[in-house]
Amino acid sequence: MDNIKFTPQDILHKQFKEKSIGKGYDVDDVDGFLDDVIKDYDTYNKEVARLQDENERLKAKVDELNRQLEIGSSIGAAAPASQPVVSSTTNMDILKRLSNLERRVFGSQLGDDGDSHLL
Incomplete structure (x- = not known):
C-alpha cells in the first residue's frame, strides 16, 4: 500500500x-493525474485480491484446525473412565493422539519401519 499516491480527499x-x-x-496535467489515479486503482485491486486470497487461506486453516480439534475431542470422549480427559488439550497433544491412532489403525498399511512393536 506504500505505492498509493492519493487519498479520496486528494x-x-x-x-x-x-x-x-x-x-x-492543461491536458498534460489532467492526463498525468488520471494516470496516477489509475495506478492507484490497480494497486488497490491487487491488494484487495491478495487480502481475499489470504482470507480464504486462513479460513481454510481455521476449518482444518477445528476438524482436528473435533477429532481430538472425540478421541478424548472415547477414553476409558479411569483416564481423566483434560479440557485444556494443546494442539501438540491432539497431534500426538492422532498419530497414535493412525499407527494403530493403519500401522500395517503404512509399512513396517521397525515400529510394529509399538502397536
Missing part, C-alpha cells in the same frame, strides 16, 4: 492548472 480537492492560452485545463 482526488476531491485536486486543482488543475488552467491553460495560459484559451479556456480549459
